């Protein structure tokens with residue numbers, strides 16, 4: 001992948017009927033401080049709303065959050081909806097992805113099978129997602145950005 005050629009815009013939202021807003025608010029602030037253009041769709045976002053926003057903003061990544069335990073149901077067919085809309089962005093999902101999250105590797109495998117490029121648990125630091133985004137979008141880290149992240 002050629003560095004600095006992909007969109008730095010990320011579309012972020014909480015999928016389904018989930019109303020947990022604190023996590024994506026923190027992520028929005030962290031991604032913005034790291035230099036990304038963030039389109040925060042908020043809570044209770046439908047699959048179609050993610051797809052429409054990704055197209056409208058030519059997003060490099062679509063980031064889905066889910067906390068309430070219904071992520072697997074909410075994400076069925078999600079990648080088909082994105083594909084139909086012509087979205088070629090990286091897709092991440094994170095949060096409390098299963099009820100109880102007993103076996104994380106099984107949970108990760110479930111969401112990878114649904115088409116997500118990366119799967120994050122609820123212990124994920126925003127910095128980890130930022131590093132993944134930089135890697136996946138072929139962006140280089142400037143000294144200024146590095147200082148912003150570590151401060």
Ligand code: B12
Nearest residue numbers: 018019020021022023065068069094095096099100122129
């Ligand atoms: C506050 C809270 C609520 C509030 C939400 C208020 C609001 N508007 O946000 C209220 C009271 C409304 C609520 C309701 C419910 N809740 Co609640 N809630 C919580 C609680 C206590 C804290 C969530 C929070 O704000 N955490 C702080 C933020 C900073 O952390 P975070 O959300 O985890 O986000 C971070 C990471 O997860 C990660 N992350 C999240 N998304 C993504 C996405 C990507 C791409 C990446 C990289 C990272 C990432 O990064 C974030 C920032 O660091 C949690 C328990 C807990 N300790 O987590 C339960 C919890 C999430 N709730 C739970 C449940 C079950 C519910 C209800 C279904 C309860 C009910 N029966 O009504 C309802 C659902 C209502 C709905 N439609 O969504 C369960 C989920 C169980 C599961 N998944 O197995 C939890 C885990 C409590 C529990 N232990 O049972 N809840």
